[in-house]
Amino acid sequence: MRLVTPTSNPIPLEAQILGIGGLIPLLAGVAAHIASPEPFGLPLTRIILTYTALILSFLGGIHWGFASSALAHADDRSRAIRILAFSVLPAFTGWLVVLLPVAIGAPVLAAAFVWILLLDWASEALGAAPPWWMHLRIRLTFGVVILLLILGVTSMVR
Secondary structure, eight states, X not given: OOBOOTTSOOBOHHHXXXXXXXXXXXXXXXXHHHHOSSGGGOOHHHHHHHHHHHHHXXXXXXXXXXXXXXXXXXXXXXXXXXXXXXXXXXXXXXXXXXXXXXXXXXXXXXXXXXXXXXHHHHHHHHTOSOTTHHHHHHHHXXXXXXXHHHHHHHHHHO
């Protein structure tokens, strides 16, 4: 089974499953945080923030790969070099965010996930990303951003 949008190639089932699977720990963590801020004495919000920062860093690594491949094959080397340079920002942002209070870090991470969509778009425009990439990334980003905003708000009111 593949998700097909009218204007895109189908998103491979494996990418859908793994992408949604990456949302499950975030969803479970936010739900547990709402139910009990520190179940079993665990600093759950820090764990959730760290997990999400790792995912952001992972996305930066994907763009490093896209840009590296484009450098080897693309005519537009300057755009590939810019993507390569920007691809290190997600790891740096994630590192900084885990040092912030959760009520601040969660919305900053949400903004970083929206920002990385620009890198997704640039990689797609360069021809470095698969044709279904943006359709998958928009859906996953929407889920991550909503969950991070919920985490941020619930962290402020506790």
